[in-house]
Amino acid sequence: MSKNLVIIGSGGDARETLEAVEAANQAGTADYKVLGFIVEARYGTPGALVSGLPILGDFDWFAGRAGEVVAVGAVGSPVLRYRLVERAARYNIEFGNVIHPGAVISSSVRLGWGVIVEAGCVLTSQVRLGDHTHVNLACSISHDTVLDDFATLSPGVHLAGRVRLGEGCFMGIGSVVIEGKQVGKWSVIGAGSVVIRDIPDRVTAVGVPTKIISSQPPANWITQSGEK
Template identity: 30%
Template sequence: MKGRDGVGKNLIIIGCGGHSKVIVDIIEHMPQFRILGLIDDDPVRPSHFQGYPVLGDTASIKTIKEPVFGGIIGIGDNWSRKKVADVIKKSNPNFPFITIIHPTAYVSPRCHIGAGTAIMAGAIINSDVSIGEHCIVNTLGSVAHDCVIGDYSSVGPGAHLGGNVVIGDNSAVSLGARILHGRTIGDHTVVGAGATVTKDFGDLGVVYGAPAKWIRPRLQEETYL
């Protein structure tokens, strides 16, 4: 794999968890990049992860001796990913976050995908879609025409968005959920696994069911994975 040899521009991955394993796999299929190593703030972080060296914590980014073209945050939880991005942006304002796309994904040339976003294997992103920064469209997820997805939001494995759907910032559409054409989901809202969304929902909520119903409010920092 190109990610393991000397070819390509050096990238670092931030995070040594389950989601970062998938990020490693994607980058290994992108010949323009080479994985230099990983970064993790856990004081008991491993010395190596998925065959690559762990280079230190986020404060170590400035001290890496080899040139670093950019990086991506390999953390699945949206709010946790945002907190790490904020730390890096504060200490390294010019650090370039890169977008990665698995070669089996289809991404329309007429869409916009923000920096730091990951598009997983088999995902479909159709025409005139706008996806924000540090988002995730997971394995076999699909986003139909003219959708808008805010920063730090995620579309889970096998989840599907109809056309003209709007997803706010820091929201999650969980595994296998479906959102019908033209619906809106607010900020910091979690759509539960297998839900069918037939109406709009606002900010800071948990919704699930078929049809989906408002179940309870949630805090913006509340984990859901």
């Protein structure tokens, strides 16, 4: 039975997510009816079209629709995605997964909810993806690797076996983590960087090999400020 899906966000990630849904529907690996996009009021006018579908409104559109729709958070920033997903969850909205049929995923992979995996990705034995994780185009994730909730891979990221990415970690385009290393919660790894040693929580690290160049705000920064 077809499920009504609402995409949170209306930018490039949201449009790519819509295309992944359409591909999955066509391949028969999903059965979603996409109703449109939810955005904060300052970012879009209800009724305006994005890729042929309407902006439905702000988050109060979800009021009274629990059980009627599922949602997926389709914004690139894990910090912003955290905040927007939290707003949707206040309306008891459930979250669905969007898996492009061009992704190769082992039967032993375990997925949370609100997960997006784009085309060209390969996920091998015993990989685990937490809730609201994003795996962008052409990434590879090797055996026994774990992505905690809201962890985000930009296109072309490669994770060796037994890697652990903490909650909200952001991996820049083309970055690499060698086997058995960890990247801490809400840390940012720059584009093209190579992680060869563990990275602590809430730092930015760049380079080959990575070097820490800055620290992020304290542990409760998201809930205190509502944004990064």
